[in-house]
Amino acid sequence: MDIVFIGLSITSSWGNGHATTYRGLLRELDRQGHRVAFLERDVPWYAPHRDLPDPAYAATELYGSLDELRRRFSGMVRDADAVVVGSYVPDGAAVGDWVLDTARGVTAFYDIDTPVTLAKLATGEVEYLSAAQIGAYDLYLSFTGGPTLHHLEDRHGARCARAFYCAFDPDAYYPEPGDSGWDLGYLGTYSVDRQPRVDSMLVQPARRWEEGRFVVAGPMYPPSLSWPANVTRTDHIPPAEHRDFYNAQRFTLNVTRDDMRRAGWSPSVRLFEAAACATPIISDAWEGLDAFFEPGREIIVAEDSAQVLEVLRGMGEGERVAMGRRARERVMAAHTAAHRARELPLLFAEAAGAAPATLSASA
Incomplete structure (x- = not known):
């Protein structure tokens, strides 16, 4: 598959937990033969802290504004098999409207902050997602499972809300002997x-x-x-x-x-x-x-x-x-990144054609 992610950051892990999540997922998608791209807003607070400026496993591009995003990447978004917009993307609601208007493949919102998002929606303070977009995306990938998935579908109109938990990289996290400091x-x-x-x-x-x-x-x-x-x-x-x-x-x-x-x-x-x-x-x-x-x-x-x-x-x-x-x-x-990378194309396929599966409390 050709998969485009528009996320908060993959180049800088400073002050956020999104970068490590994206890094593991995209690397494993690449290993499984998918072609992945990551589009990231170039913001001044991450610029001095880019600990992975050019991931080898994903075509990573920085953009300076919403206009630049539209101008440079409309073709990429239009032709992709799936486009994923992440939570906390600057001007994310406007980015989402553009993706929903432009993409021909599956569209998904990846919420790495679902409870925070829902709390912000209740007060009208969320900038990266509008209430109407919840039902417009083909797939809502939620950091949170359990009853929240039913809430997203029943109260907010999500077409297909599925738990998509964070994961880790077993190549980077493992026990090493030594004295505890x-x-x-x-x-x-x-x-x-x-x-x-x-x-x-x-x-x-x-x-x-x-x-x-x-x-x-x-x-x-x-x-x-x-x-x-x-x-x-x-x-x-x-x-x-x-x-x-x-x-x-x-x-x-x-x-x-x-x-x-x-x-x-x-x-x-x-x-x-x-x-x-x-x-x-x-x-x-x-x-x-x-x-x-x-x-x-x-x-x-x-x-x-x-x-x-x-x-x-x-x-x-x-x-x-x-x-x-x-x-x-x-x-x-x-809970490895490889597990999530195997799950994601199946979720895209479900959102594209199959009727949403019955949710369980642990889904």
Whole structure:
């Protein structure tokens, strides 16, 4: 197939989780014989941080404006077998209108932020998707599964809403032997709604356990935040260094944004990457988590500093290693980028011709 993606970014992973998702998916589509192109708006905040400016597996082009996009790539979009517009694309609603008017093949919206999108639609604040477009795209690929898929179809008129979860690259994420530098680490861009749980599940445990070693990595944290002396703060870590980061932790922390907690069924790509490294995960609780990992066996669910400290100081090394190994086996069986690349053409085919399949709660 000839597949065109118009997404937030593939060239820069700075401050976003989209780039790593696109990189794995497009690479695997290329390996499976499809021809893929990625069109990305050239924005000043990514320009200094392009850690993959020219992916070998996808024809990648930057454009400076909506007019330039239309002028340079109308033929490509018109002739493609499928065109995928991603969430958070600058002027994405206008881009979507152009794609829907121009494309002759399957059109899809890939929402890597579904709960956030639906919350924004409710207030009219979303710039990258209009309510009318939900029913105009042939296929709605949703980061979130479960009841949200029914909501998209029944309330918003989506023709074919399907879960399309993030995935990881097994060539980049795997266990490596070595000494753990930290007892607990967290990797994530600063978010106002996540920070209270970062405080309760990492900062407070660090204050209560002075001998413990903690790390928080990610950009955009306000300089006014106060960190205990035993918490290492580091800014952006490029994807090429994520494996080393996870392998240097005894446990890693997963914290979910409020909109995604409310929706459930929204696994972060960080969950799959950490599990692939066999690093045991301590996560906040949300509906659907047990569809991806078995709590107590493949993942630890905690809600406060006392529960986190009990795990950090009380779990034996044998059980810690075994839990990490079981989580790795789980994601290797279902959540690699190759799995998603095999799923996508089947979803295109369904949207193009077959009647939408009956959704299940875990679809």
